[in-house]
Amino acid sequence: xxxxxxxxxxxxxxxxxxxxxxxxxxxxxxxxxxxxxxxxxxxxxxxxxxxxxxxxxxxxxxxxxxxxxxxxxxxxxxxxxxxxxxxxxxxxxxxxxxxxxxxxxxxxxxxxxxxxxxxxxxxxxxxxxxxxxxxxxxxxxxxxxxxxxxxxxxxxxxxxxxxxxxxxxxxxxxxxxxxxxxxxxxxxxxxxxxxxxxxxxxxxxxxxxxxxxxxxxxxxxxxxxxxxxxxxxxxxxxxxxxxxxxxxxxxxxxxxxxxxxxxxxxxxxxxxxxxxxxxxxxxxxxxxxxxxxxxxxxxxxxxxxxxxxxxxxxxxxxxxxxxxxxxxxxxxxxxxxxxxxxxxxxxxxxxxxxxxxxxxxxxxxxxxxxxxxxxxxxxxxxxxxxxxxxxxxxxxxxxxxxxxxxxxxxxxxxxxxxxxxxxxxxxxxxxxxxxxxxxxxxxxxxxxxxxxxxxxxxxxxxxxxxxxxxxxxxxxxxxxxxxxxxxxxxxxxxxxxxxxxxxxxxxxxxxxxxxxxxxxxxxxxxxxxxxxxxxxxxxxxxxxxxxxxxxxxxxxxxxxx
Numbered sequence: 001x002x003x004x005x006x007x008x009x010x011x012x013x014x015x016x017x018x019x020x021x022x023x024x025x026x027x028x029x030x031x032x033x034x035x036x037x038x039x040x041x042x043x044x045x046x047x048x049x050x051x052x053x054x055x056x057x058x059x060x061x062x063x064x065x066x067x068x069x070x071x072x073x074x075x076x077x078x079x080x081x082x083x084x085x086x087x088x089x090x091x092x093x094x095x096x097x098x099x100x101x102x103x104x105x106x107x108x109x110x111x112x113x114x115x116x117x118x119x120x121x122x123x124x125x126x127x128x129x130x131x132x133x134x135x136x137x138x139x140x141x142x143x144x145x146x147x148x149x150x151x152x153x154x155x156x157x158x159x160x161x162x163x164x165x166x167x168x169x170x171x172x173x174x175x176x177x178x179x180x181x182x183x184x185x186x187x188x189x190x191x192x193x194x195x196x197x198x199x200x201x202x203x204x205x206x207x208x209x210x211x212x213x214x215x216x217x218x219x220x221x222x223x224x225x226x227x228x229x230x231x232x233x234x235x236x237x238x239x240x241x242x243x244x245x246x247x248x249x250x251x252x253x254x255x256x257x258x259x260x261x262x263x264x265x266x267x268x269x270x271x272x273x274x275x276x277x278x279x280x281x282x283x284x285x286x287x288x289x290x291x292x293x294x295x296x297x298x299x300x301x302x303x304x305x306x307x308x309x310x311x312x313x314x315x316x317x318x319x320x321x322x323x324x325x326x327x328x329x330x331x332x333x334x335x336x337x338x339x340x341x342x343x344x345x346x347x348x349x350x351x352x353x354x355x356x357x358x359x360x361x362x363x364x365x366x367x368x369x370x371x372x373x374x375x376x377x378x379x380x381x382x383x384x385x386x387x388x389x390x391x392x393x394x395x396x397x398x399x400x401x402x403x404x405x406x407x408x409x410x411x412x413x414x415x416x417x418x419x420x421x422x423x424x425x426x427x428x429x430x431x432x433x434x435x436x437x438x439x440x441x442x443x444x445x446x447x448x449x450x451x452x453x454x455x456x457x458x459x460x461x462x463x464x465x466x467x468x469x470x471x472x473x474x475x476x477x478x479x480x481x482x483x484x485x486x487x488x489x490x491x492x493x494x495x496x497x498x499x500x501x502x503x504x505x506x507x508x509x510x511x512x513x514x515x516x517x518x519x520x521x522x523x524x525x526x527x528x529x530x531x532x533x534x535x536x537x538x539x540x541x542x543x544x545x546x547x548x549x550x551x552x553x554x555x556x557x558x559x560x561x
Contacts, residue, residue, distance in 0.1 A: 046201055054277040056142040059130050062263055067114065101229075106237075160219050282368040333462055347365045367424070458525075472514060
């Protein structure tokens with residue numbers, strides 16, 4: 001049975017959760033903004049339907065990225081962080097660090113072996129990954145070569161994700177959130193000097209590999225500075241590692257359901273030239289709220305929820321989930337409203353230039369509309385899965401994930417031949433909401449979590465504020481010709497920035513400025529709660545002091561871990 005959390009006891013914990021999430025989100029925002037610049041450069045240099053370089057590169061990047069989610073982020077979000085957190089509390093740092101070292105050795109060995117196998121087999125695997133590419137031999141060959149380069153990103157990112165789990169379990173989030181910035185830096189450094197789409201794709205692939213090595217080295221330094229003793233050793237199978245594997249395998253499949261669905265979508269549309277790039281560009285925009293909100297809050301939520309569950313603190317677990325869900329939706333629903341209301345306006349204003357044509361913007365906008373419908377589900381899936389992982393139940397989310405993947409394939413195959421490639425995005429959204437629905441129903445049936453009446457009230461008010469924002473944005477889009485006409489004489493940087501760019505920037509600024517008043521007006525959030533979330537809470541010293549040490553605000557010194 002769930003015991004409602006007393007308001008007095010919930011504040012310090014909620015404040016810690018939100019402040020931890022904001023630290024992670026702030027650094028993720030920097031990374032995402034740099035990633036947006038990276039994507040603009042890539043789309044400008046490679047295009048989409050006009051050349052085949054972008055499709056080849058997006059395929060090469062998606063393949064190791066999928067297995068990174070499965071073997072690294074998914075597995076350790078599901079199994080390692082709760083196990084390591086429990087070992088820290090019950091067995092001490094030395095025992096916990098031995099578990100971390102054994103897990104890292106096994107993960108590195110497995111991913112190195114898989115990368116070697118994939119690299120050697122890629123000329124045959126490409127017929128499965130992108131069967132439609134075989135119609136264009138040059139495109140097919142380029143995709144093989146680029147994937148053989150990027151596949152070595154997998155072991156680097158496995159180490160990075162694992163060490164991020166070590167830091168996050170110690171309530172240190174800065175390096176794990178900031179390290180992705182290196183990917184954007186390396187990609188820009190390698191792509192900007194190029195002059196052809198194929199050259200840009202090749203050097204971007206090398207940039208991905210350089211970034212993976214840099215990120216792994218940075219996290220190794222960060223873990224050492226944190227005081228954790230996670231040393232390299234030969235892989236060994238201990239009872240603790242066997243238990244970890246049993247929890248990690250189903251958890252990895254559960255946590256990576258969205259990425260598996262997206263990867264399958266890429267396979268289904270590989271026969272349409274440019275479609276893989278259209279989906280990739282749309283993916284970047286809806287991944288912004290997913291990365292800033294879903295992943296950030298999920299990372300901060302799991303250690304706190306795990307502690308509450310192990311301590312049989314029902315009120316603490318309820319409070320953590322309520323705060324996470326309402327805070328996440330307060331940030332996600334307005335983003336989803338924008339993606340649904342003005343998808344083509346966003347893509348055309350931001351991306352159409354160079355090799356990326358107006359046709360590419362129209363097609364990408366169609367996919368973005370349906371991804372926008374699924375965006376709240378993508379974020380909620382990150383949070384609800386943590387409620388299972390904290391209880392060391394990885395089997396249930398795995399079953400739900402497999403069901404959603406099956407639905408995605410079935411609906412996607414049907415829609416892609418009925419309405420076109422953007423039916424793939426619609427199928428992904430349907431599968432995401434089905435996945436969330438299964439998790440929500442099961443948690444409620446087991447008595448583990450259902451939103452409180454207060455949380456439901458907040459969610460409804462947040463939804464109304466977001467709907468109002470969407471209507472305003474749709475109204476602005478109706479006057480798009482007049483808005484762009486007002487900036488018709490402005491050009492900057494060889495026409496890289498002009499009327500359409502200024503029009504979409506102004507629209508986004510208006511939406512961003514309008515949403516907070518709408519949120520407060522509908523009662524979705526109160527100013528006092530915002531201040532409480534940002535205020536330092538002395539009654540939660542363990543989490544806040546760790547965060548302050550991370551930020552270099554305490555006498556411990558500038559320990560930016």
